[in-house]
Amino acid sequence: GREKRERQRKKRRRKRVGEEKREEREALRKTEKGGEEKVKEEEEGEMEGKRKGKEGEGERDGEKREKKKRGERGKKGRKRRREKKKEKEEKKRGREKKKRGEERRRRERKKRKEGGEERKRRKERRKEKGEKREKK
CATH class of the missing domain: 1.10.287 (Helix Hairpins)
Structure with a gap:
């Protein structure tokens, strides 16, 4: 006291x-x-x-400075650390989500491209068959 x-x-x-x-x-x-x-x-x-x-x-000793380091002691420090951790997690989640979205778009683009090529091939085959029919 x-x-x-x-x-x-x-x-x-x-x-x-x-x-x-x-x-x-x-x-x-x-x-x-x-x-x-x-x-x-x-x-x-x-x-x-x-x-x-x-x-x-200055004449301040290291221990005292360590003690007074912001956000290292007490309720507010713990709260601040928790908030920082949450923000970090959210950022990480955001990055992962972005990555997944990019991968999905890449796959869809590839499918569309392949699908387009496939349609072209079918069209060409039909033409060839049509030409064959005409020859007969």
Whole structure:
């Protein structure tokens, strides 16, 4: 129980500090000459720090980062994984269906082609028979 309270207290403090920083920056922007550049520089530095943290160049340790990896823990992570799996299955099913359709069309085309050739052959035979009949 105590650990949770401490965590929440830290979280609240972090939020408060963040808000104070924002207010401070706004004041700096409005008042000081060159305040805008100063604020920009500061924000860029912060973004750089965040990027380093994500890439593991900062002081954050690997374990902590592993723990916080998105969708690896808890209900939402499981849900997200399940949804991804479903999407993958649907795509696979779609591909298979497409393949079956193409194969079916190919077979039908082949049948039509063969059927056409067969008709031509029959027609030619009839002609030949007709010619034979005339000769008799």
